[in-house]
Amino acid sequence: MDSVASGSQSSFIFLSRNKLSEFLRSCTSRDITEKINFLVAKVENETNIEISEEIKKNLTNFAYEHRRRWLSASRNNNTFLKQNINWLQCEISFPCRAHGLVGRPQMDFSDLSERSKRRKTEDLRFNYSAEELSYAAQMQLRERGKLDSSNVMKNIIFSTPSRAEKYQKALKKMDQDQVYSIYSRRSTFNSC
Structure with missing residues (x-):
């Protein structure tokens, strides 16, 4: 042949x-x-x-x-x-082992279950401190142009512990306000 x-x-x-x-x-x-x-x-x-x-x-x-x-x-x-x-x-x-066709297909990290995420990040968590990982995440956000997210992360992690509590309370309040506004929009829509 x-x-x-x-x-x-x-x-x-x-x-x-x-x-x-x-x-x-x-x-x-x-x-x-x-x-x-x-x-x-x-x-x-x-x-x-x-x-x-x-x-x-x-x-x-x-x-x-x-x-x-x-x-x-x-x-x-x-x-x-x-x-x-x-x-x-x-x-x-x-x-015959074709390029990239061997094994299970890779999934995006965001699509993984919590258990798979823990397993996949186990080496990172074992080899690096929480502060190093947090700083790396902050810099990654900054590189991708998400400056607001980067600054929030910086304020929560690298400032006083009370700062994180303030962010958490604001988030809960915002969640309640959003739920109320969605509920009020639905009731207005249903009454028409």
Whole structure:
């Protein structure tokens, strides 16, 4: 098989040695390491698989074997093809692990449950103090242009404890006022 194919039951992608040979011959560099890097990039683009160290090792071995056979054919394409026709027809298989398709999909932090949030932030909470984390959160808000939120956080965390109580009381009062205004709007709407 001269092109990329994937078996539905096997998790491998197959490339013929002839295709890999074409990739190597299309590289203009004479340096073997540059040819190997070119071959790795070409296989990665052609197959859309993640190139592991094992695959890179196999491609390196192929490149050196190809070079040996190319030199024994006196760098003549017709001689190379005649001498290596059986070798070139064989296929090499690569384990298929597509980029970013392995594992569970990532969720946004805001969509996680409380337990998952605790688990995800456990290392942060263990390695850094509350003051460091608060300051980092404040700076993150500031970088995103949320200056009011950043200032509120700064006032609550880095000033006197009574400041936090004042913010909490104001929030409760605001919540009650909002509930009352929503209730009064509904009653006005229902009476019409």
